[in-house]
Amino acid sequence: MADVAEKAGVSRALVSIIFRDLPGAGRETRERVLRVADEIGYRPDNAARLLARGRSRTLGVMFTVHQSFHMDLIAGIYPEAERLGYDVLLSAAAQGRSEEKAVEALLGHRCEAVILLGPDADPAYLDELGRRTVTVSVSRRVPQARVDFVHSAEGKGARQAMDHLVELGHRRIVHIDGGRGPGSAERRRAYRAAMRRHGLEAEQRVIPGAHTEDSGIETGRLLLAERDQGLPLPTAVLAGNDRCAMGLLMTLTRAGVDVPRDLSVVGYDDSHLSHLMPIGLTTVRQDAVLMAENAVRFAVDRLQNPELEPREAVLDPKLVVRGSSGPAPQEPA
């Protein structure tokens, strides 16, 4: 920077002004300085900048490797952060790299706020984090912690899916739940409520599962085994998420079950997996972009006004009807 200043015949301060796009520099000088900087290959040093500024204007984002929904969120976070003048730092949790470690890395880089995508860390830790730093949790509610919370109305989404199935005439609807995956408690609750509301209380059945393909495969095998023992297949399945739905779908299809003629499947998330099937997977879409924008805005708002209490944003999910759901098969009288 000193080089640029010298070569352009101005003070360092003016170079600084020009690079921050502030008023207070003549048009001509501005151009000259920028030209010189370009020649030299000068690029402002973020570290020094951040140090001098006293604040980093940086948002840290923790995500988990292999979570395709997190990628959608990240894609949404970047533009919104940029719009509000914030930089984004990513840190991944993975096998062998705990969420806490990922978060600590972010804090070490002096992120002013952290956005946690589907965190699964100890609530006590998250609360402590929330008191120390502005923290936003996406998808996962952390009851006792001082953090903002952005999620979609899981219950509403599950309800829409259930209403869709019931309207198609389904009665024997099974739910594969998502274990302790984000949102799965709400989805399970909504499934139960919907069954009751439609007078199908007796047909209720929740099969424990997880948000993984394997869980769907396992459930598929279970259902097929039951069928071979003479029990009827359900006519529809509400899966915990798309991955689970896909595993189920693969297993059933391979066994000759025609989806959606014999059985309908509804997923959750509208991940890119939904397009894997030629007929498409009926699923519930969470608007990742909107969630991302909300998360960023929550963080920035609280940064600008530290008095603010943590807030909660509930976004409406939307049922996306594709080929994996259809009219209930005729029951043999």
Add this chain to the structure above:
Amino acid sequence: MADVAEKAGVSRALVSIIFRDLPGAGRETRERVLRVADEIGYRPDNAARLLARGRSRTLGVMFTVHQSFHMDLIAGIYPEAERLGYDVLLSAAAQGRSEEKAVEALLGHRCEAVILLGPDADPAYLDELGRRTVTVSVSRRVPQARVDFVHSAEGKGARQAMDHLVELGHRRIVHIDGGRGPGSAERRRAYRAAMRRHGLEAEQRVIPGAHTEDSGIETGRLLLAERDQGLPLPTAVLAGNDRCAMGLLMTLTRAGVDVPRDLSVVGYDDSHLSHLMPIGLTTVRQDAVLMAENAVRFAVDRLQNPELEPREAVLDPKLVVRGSSGPAPQEPA
């Protein structure tokens, strides 16, 4: 830091020494300082650290959203970088955020080197980048650029897959290529070479595709349409990658084609999709961890010795045989 020093009754310098784990501090003092720091909630400021040190010891990693293989690489990069004493910064390219933008973000944070996962940017830009900064490209060869290059022996992997299929008695083997996806040119070449080598030149058929599910679905429809016109199905398909293989698999399975009885499918990448099928997808595994380690080491080596010329690492891929490949069906005489 000054607070910690004062409260512990030592100089700032000593605190610095302790936090860098250097010799030159008494056991007792060390413990006291660390305890005080913990009480205050002190955490060394990366920006200041980096500024004072003159170098950041930070590796920048650019990846593309929704590329599941990139996630595997990232998971491998973290531990190796940590082992060598480097920090890792992630920056994602996505819809609306070009690779160049992602890279510039990394450079702004004074990364000493950048590791590009499957870059697709302009070679001229990459060359310029390579001259300015230590740069490693993973998976994508950039012929004219001054960058290190880590990849797996695409040809070898494809050859293994082909040998596997031929051994199983397949002759009518089709290849769906990956368009301009990383490695697809080599895979295509290896397919052609293998067909020739096995005397199947007349059976050669490359169907243009892409590294997407849709590409597999489309090809599946094409093959089914041909069958309906009386043309024989191929007995085996070498897909451009796993996503393509899965799309194909779904399409064929739904149409009643039994995999692997009627037709074998081999993918490429061993992404988590491979487990989606109950029978598993036969595929070629690229060792992500090894690739990641090589990439990090290339970067660090060149950082330590700037004289070093860019190098290339070719890692052996490995055929993983699962349920989607089996003996060729008996041809009707």
Add this chain to the structure above:
DNA sequence: TACTCGCACTAGAGCGCGCTAGTAGAGCGC
């Protein structure tokens, strides 16, 4: 003319560390 005002620009402190050069004191041999 004397003054204020706004614009273009500058001087210099300070952000939180790392690092070099140094000091104080203990232990040791002679």
Add this chain to the structure above:
DNA sequence: GCGCTCTACTAGCGCGCTCTAGTGCGAGTA
């Protein structure tokens, strides 16, 4: 007693930038 080394610690500069408090100057105003 002396010099020597070794360990435990400190003083203070400087990294590259931002930011506050200015300076100098020409135009506008009374």
